Amino acid sequence: MPYIEAACATALRKARKQQQLISKRLLREDTQNGEGKAGMEIPTDPLSEQEVLQLLRDTQKGTEERKKSLSCLRQALQHKETQQKFVRLEGSMRVLIGLFTSSLADVQMEAARCLHELSHSSDPAVAEACLPATSYLLTYLSGHSIEFTELCLYTLGNLVVESEAVRKQLLPQGIISALASCIQSPHEAVLEGLGYVLSQLLQAKEASIEIIPLVLDSALPQHMLQLVCSNLELGMGVAVEFAWCLHYIVCSCVNNALLISQGIMSTLVLLLLELASMVSKAVADGLELLICPVLRCLSNLLAEEMEGCNMQVQDERLLVALFTFMQYFLNHHLFIVQECLWLLNNLTADEPFFCSAMLTLDLIPALLQLLPCSRMVALLVLTVLCNIAEKGCAYCQQLHQKAVLSSLISILTLSDAEVAGQCLELLHLLFLHWPEAAADFFTQAGLQALEQHQHHPELQERVRALMNLATQPAAASPCSLVSSAAVPSSLP
Amino acid sequence: MLLLSGLSAAVRAELPLLPAPARAPPQAPFRFSPRRLRCPREHELLEDGDIHRHLYLQDILVSVTQVTEKPKVSEFSCHIAGCCQVFDTLEGYEHHYNTLHRNVCSFCKRSFPSGHLLDIHILEWHDSLFQIMAEKQSMYQCLVQGCVEKFKSSKDRKDHLVTVHLYPSDFRFDRPKKAKSSTKHSKSPLLQNTSMPVDIKTSEQPQVDSMEISPVENMENASQPLSSLISLPPEKHLNRSRIPSTICFGQGATRGFKSMKKKI
Numbered sequence: 001m002p003y004i005e006a007a008c009a010t011a012l013r014k015a016r017k018q019q020q021l022i023s024k025r026l027l028r029e030d031t032q033n034g035e036g037k038a039g040m041e042i043p044t045d046p047l048s049e050q051e052v053l054q055l056l057r058d059t060q061k062g063t064e065e066r067k068k069s070l071s072c073l074r075q076a077l078q079h080k081e082t083q084q085k086f087v088r089l090e091g092s093m094r095v096l097i098g099l100f101t102s103s104l105a106d107v108q109m110e111a112a113r114c115l116h117e118l119s120h121s122s123d124p125a126v127a128e129a130c131l132p133a134t135s136y137l138l139t140y141l142s143g144h145s146i147e148f149t150e151l152c153l154y155t156l157g158n159l160v161v162e163s164e165a166v167r168k169q170l171l172p173q174g175i176i177s178a179l180a181s182c183i184q185s186p187h188e189a190v191l192e193g194l195g196y197v198l199s200q201l202l203q204a205k206e207a208s209i210e211i212i213p214l215v216l217d218s219a220l221p222q223h224m225l226q227l228v229c230s231n232l233e234l235g236m237g238v239a240v241e242f243a244w245c246l247h248y249i250v251c252s253c254v255n256n257a258l259l260i261s262q263g264i265m266s267t268l269v270l271l272l273l274e275l276a277s278m279v280s281k282a283v284a285d286g287l288e289l290l291i292c293p294v295l296r297c298l299s300n301l302l303a304e305e306m307e308g309c310n311m312q313v314q315d316e317r318l319l320v321a322l323f324t325f326m327q328y329f330l331n332h333h334l335f336i337v338q339e340c341l342w343l344l345n346n347l348t349a350d351e352p353f354f355c356s357a358m359l360t361l362d363l364i365p366a367l368l369q370l371l372p373c374s375r376m377v378a379l380l381v382l383t384v385l386c387n388i389a390e391k392g393c394a395y396c397q398q399l400h401q402k403a404v405l406s407s408l409i410s411i412l413t414l415s416d417a418e419v420a421g422q423c424l425e426l427l428h429l430l431f432l433h434w435p436e437a438a439a440d441f442f443t444q445a446g447l448q449a450l451e452q453h454q455h456h457p458e459l460q461e462r463v464r465a466l467m468n469l470a471t472q473p474a475a476a477s478p479c480s481l482v483s484s485a486a487v488p489s490s491l492p
Numbered sequence: 493m494l495l496l497s498g499l500s501a502a503v504r505a506e507l508p509l510l511p512a513p514a515r516a517p518p519q520a521p522f523r524f525s526p527r528r529l530r531c532p533r534e535h536e537l538l539e540d541g542d543i544h545r546h547l548y549l550q551d552i553l554v555s556v557t558q559v560t561e562k563p564k565v566s567e568f569s570c571h572i573a574g575c576c577q578v579f580d581t582l583e584g585y586e587h588h589y590n591t592l593h594r595n596v597c598s599f600c601k602r603s604f605p606s607g608h609l610l611d612i613h614i615l616e617w618h619d620s621l622f623q624i625m626a627e628k629q630s631m632y633q634c635l636v637q638g639c640v641e642k643f644k645s646s647k648d649r650k651d652h653l654v655t656v657h658l659y660p661s662d663f664r665f666d667r668p669k670k671a672k673s674s675t676k677h678s679k680s681p682l683l684q685n686t687s688m689p690v691d692i693k694t695s696e697q698p699q700v701d702s703m704e705i706s707p708v709e710n711m712e713n714a715s716q717p718l719s720s721l722i723s724l725p726p727e728k729h730l731n732r733s734r735i736p737s738t739i740c741f742g743q744g745a746t747r748g749f750k751s752m753k754k755k756i
Contacts (some may be wrong), residue, residue: 008550019534025550104588132660135659135660142607145583251533333544339538342529342531391510394510422524462521
């Protein structure tokens with residue numbers, strides 16, 4: 001399994017680079033022994049055109065015959081070539097829609113499963129052959145049974161992501177208001193399916209112009225905010241889908257002011273706190289799927305620098321939550337560490353509140369431990385430290401006390417130019433605001449670490465500037481004038 | 493895990509805020525100044541998280557769809573009078589009930605796939621004031637939920653549905669009454685049952701008859717032309733200038749499912 005996962009991940013990475021990262025879900029419930037494990041197996045050989053035709057004809061016969069042939073058809077449609085043959089047959093889709101709109105529950109279900117198999121095709125022509133079915137798929141969202149509604153939703157979600165033509169048709173057909181009314185369903189399974197459709201829609205390349213404004217205009221955002229943090233123990237799946245929806249909306253920056261006015265920031269902060277307490281109780285299986293989009297939303301919303309949005313997050317428990325996530329996911333999901341650090345940067349960039357809390361909550365040692373993780377992590381850690389150091393001498397003094405220097409010296413000797421550059425920036429801030437740190441640095445092996453980079457074109461100027469400090473006595477920096485008064489004695 | 497205790501320990505005590513002097517611009521050759529970062533969707537930082545999400549979607553990480561065997565119960569039939577369908581799962585019954593008995597017009601017993609369509613049907617077919625008011629103002633509501641447009645006639649609405657909402661011109665739930673008593677449902681004219689004006693569209697519905705045949709009817713009358721339609725060569729559609737009398741776009745009330753009197 002890990003092998004398959006790695007191979008898939010490589011394929012997905014490539015698709016992402018080409019901006020073609022799409023995924024579909026397959027609901028398949030096979031009663032036959034163990035077959036149909038999520039698309040891994042293909043049941044039989046593809047059918048010939050004649051066989052497909054015969055199956056379609058058989059669906060027009062008596063009840064028992066119809067059920068049998070429809071279920072054969074459904075299985076045959078798991079095969080890509082059969083799907084293509086099916087859609088090329090004149091009138092086939094009309095027959096299928098006829099069955100799909102049948103008043104017999106099991107016929108309708110089985111026809112819906114056929115449509116669902118078609119929607120899973122990677123051939124856009126197959127998705128577009130399903131165009132005549134979309135108005136019915138929407139009509140049936142009002143729900144005949146949970147399972148049926150769920151099937152309709154996943155079918156829509158698959159079709160939507162495959163073809164722009166489908167999206168162009170579904171929007172005027174009223175998909176947004178259909179979803180806005182369906183979102184009031186009390187059923188977890190329906191809500192998760194709905195979140196899936198919405199997240200697929202929001203990933204469309206034309207989403208920020210054509211789709212997100214309509215979504216923001218509807219009642220959906222408020223429901224989404226509510227659902228993203230409801231019933232975590234019971235139904236994480238729902239929260240995951242809506243968190244990704246929110247991420248797609250927020251990162252396209254259409255109208256984040258609206259979401260902020262609806263209280264998105266404090267909702268998500270509280271959610272992170274709850275998730276952190278779940279992580280600390282080690283009930284964290286799959287939680288990274290939810291934590292990740294929530295972190296992204298907060299980070300991107302903070303980057304909006306809107307009035308009032310800082311106040312919505314001023315809660316130092318948020319820092320503790322972030323460090324809880326980083327420790328927990330360090331070994332298995334390093335991306336969570338990166339994204340936590342991104343949020344940490346956005347929190348500490350302008351807010352002395354969070355910088356000060358980083359020091360008083362004694363989070364610096366945990367932050368320094370992350371330095372060797374990866375290049376990206378090291379860069380982000382150093383940037384966060386720079387944010388803190390930049391706040392002045394009281395902060396630099398504290399950083400000095402927390403023994404940042406030895407970590408900096410070792411990262412300086414090991415790193416590439418970009419990381420070393422960020423390290424130099426941090427040293428500069430420390431030396432500027434707290435000259436004792438400079439003295440200490442040079443008595444440790446700091447000078448040698450600096451010399452290593454003195455010929456690098458990108459770094460040499462800054463290296464020289466720092467080395468000059470070693471030879472000059474500590475000049476009276478503006479910091480040293482205030483330092484004696486500014487450092488609160490109460491701090492550890 | 494030195495931090496885990498911190499979550500509860502760090503209750504909202506007012507922290508001593510260290511003094512932060514006004515920010516100075518960076519001094520060359522140094523250039524750092526703090527800034528909040530925005531990551532657009534394609535940003536490199538987001539790659540690993542995106543991949544993880546898609547592995548999950550593709551079911552490679554977590555199996556979302558557990559194969560659940562529906563608990564079978566001993567066979568029972570629908571309790572609604574006149575309906576004799578038999579079920580062996582509660583889900584099957586729920587689906588059947590919601591399809592046929594949930595949104596049912598109490599006047600004419602037609603059933604609809606949604607309450608919205610039922611409301612429109614009742615208004616247009618059974619509200620005695622509707623016809624009078626419809627002569628004076630636009631009363632035909634758009635069938636699409638969330639669209640507030642109203643129209644003078646069902647034909648106008650139909651045009652609107654097709655052109656604005658891209659609905660199929662033969663949308664199944666935009667049909668007039670069917671003879672609910674005819675279990676032997678031939679292509680007999682439905683018009684006899686409707687006192688409403690009917691206009692027959694000819695050019696735009698070349699294949700419309702397939703939709704007219706619900707599987708229920710088919711079951712009773714297996715000679716319906718559905719199966720022949722499948723292999724129908726395209727030119728035959730063009731020749732079909734005369735539309736069967738089953739096709740009518742009159743009152744525009746939603747076409748419900750047929751009544752429950754069927755032989756299963």
